[in-house]
Amino acid sequence: MFSDLMSLVYHGISALLLFWHGLWDRLLGDPHGWATDWAWVLGIVFLVLTVRAAIFPLFLRQVKSQQAMQRLQPQLRALQEKHKGDPVAMQTEVAALWQREKVSPFGGFLPMLLQVPIFIGLLHVLRHLKPSITNGRTLYGWTETQFADASVAKFLGAPIAAGFNSSTAELASLGADGLTVRIVVGMLIAAMVATTYLTSRMSILKTGWSEDPQQRTIQRLMLYAIPVSLLFSGLIFPLGVIIYWTTTNLVSLAQQWWVHRRYPSTPAVTADAASVTRSATTAPPKVGAKPAPGKVASRGPSRRKRQSDPV
16 A cells, blocks of 8 residues: 555656656757756756645645744643643643644644655655666656666766765766765755755744743754754765755745745734633623723712702
């Protein structure tokens, strides 16, 4: 079942990549320059744009969910103080708060989860871009000619199928120079790590650090641990995957800037303000209630009026 699902992912990624490569190849006429096969590089870039456009509604929900979480932080802090030492009661009231405000604490992870199989699919396809695999075979809808062409496609002189740790035999089969590959891949790894950090940092700066310890731990993990892990895992990624990831981060930064500008965060709602608002909308005013500050209750005729009355 899982293999069938991933096979669909591999075919879908291949179809999108081949579509955009074919389009740019026809429009630009097999463009080459700066030791780069631009039709293949632009194919990867527009694969990113296609995926990001498809999941943009979910990305918008992610940002709004993060904003709602930040807006409710004072109420969460009040619940933590109220139920200190009673985690069961606190979790119950927190769940009720999520339900009442129609907020999901996991809403921010859905776009990321949806991109995981796409990333794995592209990684799998690019790892199969080897001239030796094209001997009379087709794979995931590729023709033998397309596979051979993509296998030697380069970005700044480094094949998109090569990685930082590619062996000498693999680099020789791709017609690549080892030093060039390491320089180009190293620069792209640095760009991938930096843009991953900036993407998480912008998200946290716009929504603020969470008051919830678990959410704050997740934010720290995304801000520091993931970029550090990419510094090492990038050494085994093909160059095409690093181009994909870096482009995804750049598009995500642009989308975050636009969404936060279009939908700015609302002020946080304190626990007292929330309770006053709920009581004002649900409970009628009490008889004999104290007047609001700045107002004087009427107590019958004024002193001046009483003095002028006849005895």
